[in-house]
Every structure is written in C-alpha cells, then in structure tokens.
Amino acid sequence: DIVMTQSPDSLAVSLGERATINCKSSQSVLDSSKNKNYLAWFQQKPGQPPKLLIYWASTRESGVPDRFSGGGSGTDFTLTISSLQAEDVAVYYCHQYYRTPCSFGQGTKLEIK
Amino acid sequence: EVQLVESGGGLVQPGGSLILSCAASGFTFSGSAMHWVRQASGKGLEWVGRIRSKTDNYATAYISSVKGRFTISRDDSKNTSYLQMHSLQADDTAVYYCTRPDVGDWGRGTLVTVSA
Numbered sequence: 001d002i003v004m005t006q007s008p009d010s011l012a013v014s015l016g017e018r019a020t021i022n023c024k025s026s027q028s029v030l031d032s033s034k035n036k037n038y039l040a041w042f043q044q045k046p047g048q049p050p051k052l053l054i055y056w057a058s059t060r061e062s063g064v065p066d067r068f069s070g071g072g073s074g075t076d077f078t079l080t081i082s083s084l085q086a087e088d089v090a091v092y093y094c095h096q097y098y099r100t101p102c103s104f105g106q107g108t109k110l111e112i113k
Numbered sequence: 114e115v116q117l118v119e120s121g122g123g124l125v126q127p128g129g130s131l132i133l134s135c136a137a138s139g140f141t142f143s144g145s146a147m148h149w150v151r152q153a154s155g156k157g158l159e160w161v162g163r164i165r166s167k168t169d170n171y172a173t174a175y176i177s178s179v180k181g182r183f184t185i186s187r188d189d190s191k192n193t194s195y196l197q198m199h200s201l202q203a204d205d206t207a208v209y210y211c212t213r214p215d216v217g218d219w220g221r222g223t224l225v226t227v228s229a
Contacts, residue, residue, distance in 0.1 A: 052217030100174035102160040
C-alpha cells in the first residue's frame with residue numbers, strides 16, 4: 001500500500017505570506033507512460049466535505065484561485081499558497097489515486113499567525 | 114449540477130450491519146467509478162473503497178481494515194451506489210462520504226455511529 005506523509009502537521013503563516021505544505025508518497029505515483037502524477041490536493045473547512053484544489057499534481061481545478069499551486073513528481077510533492085488569505089484557513093490533504101487502496105495524507109492544519 | 118446525496122447512516126450496535134446509499138445526479142453515473150471515503154470526528158480522511166463502471170467489470174477495491182466486512186455495489190438504473198457494512202466496530206464510527214475524488218465531487222456525508 002502507498003503511504004502518504006504530509007509535513008508539517010500544522011502551520012501558522014501571516015496574512016499575505018507564502019505557505020508551503022509537503023507530501024511524500026512511499027512509492028512513486030508517476031505513470032511514466034502517460035507522464036502523469038496521480039496526486040491531488042484537497043482543502044477541507046469545518047463541517048464541509050473536502051474541496052478539490054489540484055489534480056495531476058499541478059493542474060488547478062476550475063475556480064480555484066491562482067495563489068494555489070501544486071508541484072513535484074514521483075514521490076515528493078508540494079502545495080503552495082503564494083499569498084495567504086483569511087479564507088485559506090483549513091486542513092489540507094494530499095491524495096494518491098495511482099494504485100488501490102487509494103490513500104490520503106494525515107492532513108496539515110493551516111492557521112493565521 | 115452534480116449532486117451526490119448519501120443516506121442510511123445512524124446508530125448501530127457493535128457487530129451490527131448497515132447499508133448506506135449514494136444517489137447521484139448531474140453526470141453520467143453509469144460511466145463513473147464511485148468511491149467511499151470516511152472521516153472520524155476530528156480525524157483525517159480515510160479512503161474506504163471504490164467500484165468501477167460496467168466497462169471495467171464493476172471492479173471493487175477496499176482498504177484492508179474493511180475487506181470481508183464491507184461491500185460496495187451499484188445500480189446504474191437508479192444512479193445509486195451502495196456501501197454494505199457488516200460486523201461493525203467502534204472504530205468504523207465516522208462520517209461516510211460518497212465521492213468522485215478525481216473530479217472533485219463529494220456528498221455532504223452521512224454519520225455512522227457504532228455504539229452499544
């Protein structure tokens with residue numbers, strides 16, 4: 001099974017500053033034949049279902065602000081929020097859908113400093 | 114507009130059974146794989162399992178902790194996915210979401226509480 005490990009577990013960033021969340025998979029989630037990383041990022045706010053932010057590791061979902069970006073390949077990935085806004089306070093999860101059982105990272109709680 | 118609406122949650126005793134339903138609309142259900150994800154209170158997301166479409170022979174996959182106890186099925190004529198849960202344990206207590214995670218479609222979830 002592929003284990004997803006996020007770091008840090010929690011993060012406090014000042015408004016307008018950059019926030020970076022890391023995600024490491026225990027096996028590569030890159031399909032070399034398609035050149036696609038089967039890695040997504042979700043944002044979850046209290047009492048709400050998760051919201052898809054990024055898929056294929058770096059493709060932003062429609063309607064997601066461009067301050068959110070995803071990067072990385074193989075086993076190491078990042079979610080970056082270039083300029084933190086108050087509404088970005090949430091828990092963020094990475095998710096691999098390369099192999100079943102699919103899996104999520106443990107989550108990173110993002111707060112305002 | 115895509116909608117996924119879960120139902121069937123509730124309180125069940127340890128060792129009991131429950132069937133959750135997910136009614137889908139707004140997309141071609143028969144062509145879509147459907148997933149179930151759960152979240153215990155205050156905890157992270159846990160992928161439970163998925164069922165593929167008829168084209169992929171309705172193939173199912175599960176996490177190890179529910180194999181043999183949970184079964185995912187679907188009725189394409191009703192645009193509905195099901196999660197049958199047996200031998201429920203306290204650590205199965207969670208909000209269960211029906212989802213197409215790769216395209217960002219999620220229901221609001223239904224709460225399953227396993228307690229005597």
